[in-house]
């Protein structure tokens with residue numbers, strides 16, 4: 001459905017704020033290339049990282065908001081820096097494979113690593129190279145999410161000569177750019193510090209590797225640099241056609257200039273690089289892209305998640321326990337806050353997604369533009385009803401102690417007769433996810449405790465109250481009864497009563513709205529559970 005432009009112009013959701021930067025950029029002049037270009041970057045020294053994924057999700061959201069604000073067409077390049085040299089063995093590489101990678105890494109202060117796109121594919125030679133393997137993985141998972149993007153390989157662009165004109169432009173402004181870039185490194189590194197890393201053949205390995213050299217002379221017209229090689233000989237070497245690569249921050253600017261990138265966001269760790277690359281861009285006569293700095297994620301120990309450390313969790317791990325939309329929601333929310341990204345944030349993300357989806361149906365257009373599901377689904381969220389929250393499903397899986405979807409569906413269909421795996425496919429997926437999450441995260445931590453004497457009396461009271469209810473009692477009526485029982489006994493407050501119920505009946509310290517849970521699990525089944533406790537049985541012992 002086309003969005004009213006006036007509403008889009010006034011919308012407050014952050015992707016609209018970002019998109020308005022581009023509207024401003026193109027206010028006086030549409031881009032000469034005929035489209036607005038968004039870029040995201042990926043370094044394939046390891047498998048795709050959840051941060052890379054987050055960048056593509058968020059950039060796609062901005063792109064979609066831009067489409068609601070402007071008639072200028074847009075493209076998104078997912079750029080892979082696969083020509084990068086392998087400097088050291090990534091921490092994420094398992095012990096058994098470390099020696100495989102060792103020979104491709106930097107060998108000394110002068111002799112650098114092999115380009116990722118030249119390293120043999122260690123995963124059974126299924127691709128042309130290690131870089132190509134990781135590129136394929138990136139595309140595979142971007143495709144799973146249905147992103148619209150064009151994949152660009154650094155190696156291919158270098159080799160095809162697409163960068164040549166800008167590379168010569170850099171040679172023409174070499175000293176100016178060198179001063180800027182060299183100011184960021186320590187003095188002792190400057191003796192072999194140059195903007196270009198020439199690629200030379202390593203005869204022993206039969207593969208090219210980079211040299212770290214400071215050129216004695218640069219020749220813009222010839223497109224070459226002259227340097228002394230490790231053997232002490234003067235060599236004139238072309239920087240065009242993929243015979244050399246730029247230092248990455250200069251490389252980044254070169255790409256912005258060549259492609260005409262209008263928008264690229266990046267992590268907080270790259271703030272200084274953005275500044276430097278933007279200044280280089282200006283020296284080369286181009287306008288740096290609009291940008292946005294997002295915060296990095298934290299792992300379970302509140303340490304920054306990094307690609308090289310491999311801490312935190314992966315996209316695949318998230319998708320084992322929850323639908324992709326919940327991960328997109330997590331990426332949408334508060335991009336400027338350092339958030340914990342760990343398994344325990346998953347259930348909340350799922351339930352928030354479900355409640356936003358439900359709200360969307362009833363909202364006016366202006367409110368819909370602020371609803372995360374509008375951004376997650378590019379303006380057309382599906383009309384789906386989950387019927388039951390993920391947390392309640394987790395509790396159901398927990399109290400049934402089952403890994404069988406059919407068992408859970410038995411309870412669900414009794415509670416919501418219109419819901420079946422066919423009529424509510426989203427709920428069917430959630431049942432599967434709930435079982436997996438319960439098995440891996442809830443079950444190992446479950447701890448049932450026996451009731452105290454006072455709690456025992458309250459439970460006996462609860463048993464009578466529930467037994468007196470008509471079998472068709474709804475969740476509200478059940479909740480009221482549970483409340484009343486709590487009030488009749490000397491609990492510190494009602495929270496303490498509910499916590500006791502969770503700890504005794506469910507083996508956990510937190511839980512669902514008891515009324516909803518009892519309605520779903522069944523009055524008789526709940527009574528049976530309470531009676532087992534009253535008879536002195538410790539739940540979960542079986």
Ligand SMILES: [Zn+2]
Pocket residue numbers: 121123124125126127132133
């Ligand atoms: Zn492969």
